[in-house]
Amino acid sequence: MYHKAPFNYIGNKHRIIGFLEALFPKDISTFVDLFCGGGDVLINIRAATKIANDVNYHLIEIMEEFQRLDVDDVLCQIQSRIHEWGLNKTDAEAFYKFRSYYNKTRRPLDLYVLVCFGFNYQFRFNSRHEFNNPFGKNRSCFSENMRKNLISFVELIRDVTFSKCDFRDVELDNLKKGDFVYADPPYTLTCGAYNDGKRGFKGWSLADDTDLTAILDRLNEKGVAFAFSDVIEHKGKIHPFLSDWAKDKNYNIHYLDVDYNNCNYQNRNCEHSTIEVVITNY
Structure with missing residues (x-):
């Protein structure tokens, strides 16, 4: 049985916690949840030390x-x-x-x-x-x-270290082999209240994907394990940058088979499927 956060935060991963837990490393020293959102992943993953960040400072506070x-x-x-x-x-x-x-x-x-x-x-x-x-x-x-x-x-969050900054500003230099970073950013192909750039926070674009993948590449060079959730196809649109990046770096692409029912009403009757993936370097 998995714990559920007391939020209904858009993009939460509660319904796929079992998939993620099976995919994530078993012995984690320091776990960094780079885009923690409502904290569903954070509270269900075991690690000696946990760090949770999100740019939405309202949520972190x-x-x-x-x-x-x-x-x-x-x-x-x-x-x-x-x-x-x-x-x-x-x-x-x-x-x-x-x-x-x-x-x-x-x-x-x-x-x-x-x-x-x-x-x-x-x-x-x-x-x-x-x-x-x-x-x-x-x-x-x-x-x-x-x-x-x-x-x-x-x-469950008693010993978590929280931060509320842009993902580029999260301190990752001290991470080493045995540590693990999970990145679940806003998705370039989808648009919601959390990433449309109209809610007091900066939107998300290909430039952000580029910066994030560069950070993940540096972690890989240090032997730090990572998992990266994103969408590579949505409503007929594709995001080749992610697939090309993963293939070029010999990372693994894991495809999810899940239907999110708790979405905005206007998006429920989609003509095209959404392909969600988790990219790992292990």
Whole structure:
């Protein structure tokens, strides 16, 4: 049984944790999750030391707050906010009042509560980094399952070292054989609220893929194992750069066979399949 993070973060890998666990090295000294997102991979991989990074500092600050507080304090503060602001599945006015309050105060736990009651539990911001996800009427709340996931998550991240910077700025020079880096960046072929360049964060492009693969090549030269998740075909478009890079470097391409049902509604009836892969140097 695998642990699930208390987020519904776009691109999360919870449904393929079993595939990844079987693919990843068994004895990891230092594990670096270069684009940790909601942390589903982070909390399910065993390693002596764990480092988790994401450029979305809003998300990392929530995790740091979970880490700083006792789990009972976390739950108490969440329930207090829900009661204080009258948040529920039907009261849109209460949600929008609380959203306005958060955008003035920017407290990490308040953001988590907002996400719990927002549409599809999404993290969405405008160019001023104001949370702008709409109300999740009759759908979203801080459910019992989220509560259970949160309790286990808080304990599982106790010893994680977090950072919130561009992947190019993550310190990797000290890594050595026996360490492992997992890269699950935004995908060039797909576009969502996390990589469209319109949400207060820089978008993702081929230039970023080029920089990331160069970093992975340097890790390979040092004998550091890596795994790199991406998409090489989506809606009829292909991404030959990744396939060519992997073949040129004699890396291994592992193809996934999984259907993500929890996607944006407008993308569910796709005419073309998506081919997702994990590229490894071992």
